[in-house]
Amino acid sequence: MQRRVQRHRLxxxxxxxxxxxxxxxxxxxxxxxxxxxxDVTFARDMSAHHAQAVEMxxxxxxxxxxxxxxxxxxxxxLTQQAQIGQMQGWLMAWGRPLAGTExxxxxxxxxxxxxxxxxxxxxxxxxxxxxxxxxxxxxxRRHHQGGVAMARLALRDLxxxxxxxxAGRVVTAQxxxxxxxxxxxxxxxxxxxxxxxxxxxxxxxxxxxxMTHE
Numbered sequence: 001m002q003r004r005v006q007r008h009r010l011x012x013x014x015x016x017x018x019x020x021x022x023x024x025x026x027x028x029x030x031x032x033x034x035x036x037x038x039d040v041t042f043a044r045d046m047s048a049h050h051a052q053a054v055e056m057x058x059x060x061x062x063x064x065x066x067x068x069x070x071x072x073x074x075x076x077x078l079t080q081q082a083q084i085g086q087m088q089g090w091l092m093a094w095g096r097p098l099a100g101t102e103x104x105x106x107x108x109x110x111x112x113x114x115x116x117x118x119x120x121x122x123x124x125x126x127x128x129x130x131x132x133x134x135x136x137x138x139x140x141r142r143h144h145q146g147g148v149a150m151a152r153l154a155l156r157d158l159x160x161x162x163x164x165x166x167a168g169r170v171v172t173a174q175x176x177x178x179x180x181x182x183x184x185x186x187x188x189x190x191x192x193x194x195x196x197x198x199x200x201x202x203x204x205x206x207x208x209x210x211m212t213h214e
Contacts, residue, residue, distance in 0.1 A: 032094035038157035040096050042167065043087040046150060047098075050080040050087075052115060053143055059124045060136045068184055069133045072177070076140070079173070083166075090163070114146020134188055141181045141192060144174040 033039040053076055060073035091098055116139045124132050151167040151174075158164045182192050 032096070033160060035096060035100070037159070038154060039160045039163045040091065040094065040100075042150075042154045042158060042163060043090050044098070044100055046147070046154075046170070047084045047087045049113060049115070049143075049147055049150060050084050052121065053080050053140065053147075054084070056116065056121055056124055056136060056140065056143075059121075060132070063124070063129055064133055064136075065129050066133055066184075069136065072140075072180065072184070073136070076177070083170075086166070090160075113150055114142040114144065116143065134185075134190065137181050137185050137188075138190070141178055141185070144178050144181070148174050148178075 057073040057077035057080075061070060061077060064070040064073060088098055120135065120139050124136055127135060148171050151170040155164060155167050155171075158167060185192055
């Protein structure tokens with residue numbers, strides 16, 4: 001009888017210990033971000049932004065004659081497709097739908113984010129290859145600048161450490177790729193626009209004034 005009482009005490013003590021441990025973990029583990037939070041919005045918006053880069057890069061992986069352009073397109077395709085999967089994985093882990101009630105990037109200045117027009121995306125499939133390569137580089141340069149600006153803007157409000165780290169990597173990686181794109185454009189005799197001379201739709205790296213939610 002005494003052994004049974006001791007065993008019951010041990011079991012009850014173990015259950016109580018597990019309950020305390022679970023409570024402590026619940027307090028320490030951050031809650032999933034709420035619908036409409038900066039983290040959820042960023043994951044959806046950046047996924048949509050990446051999706052256009054992937055679409056254009058798929059075309060150029062198939063069409064580019066310049067090995068350097070083909071390699072750049074392949075790198076953007078693989079990297080940004082993987083990042084879309086990562087961001088969608090976060091949304092599923094947080095219990096949030098992949099799409100919100102609003103369309104991605106709703107209320108934002110698409111030109112300011114460096115997004116290509118539907119016509120520019122379609123033209124990559126049928127323009128002469130050399131012309132398509134140059135257009136891809138110019139459009140992707142603006143696209144990367146918009147992605148960098150989006151990530152920098154989001155860093156002001158993001159709370160989740162993994163999302164903040166991701167946004168920081170976007171800034172670093174895409175800024176580096178802009179340099180590579182500039183070198184490829186220089187080989188074609190194309191000078192990238194500068195902040196002082198570029199028209200507004202060139203979406204330079206610094207001014208992204210229109211890139212805010214309405």
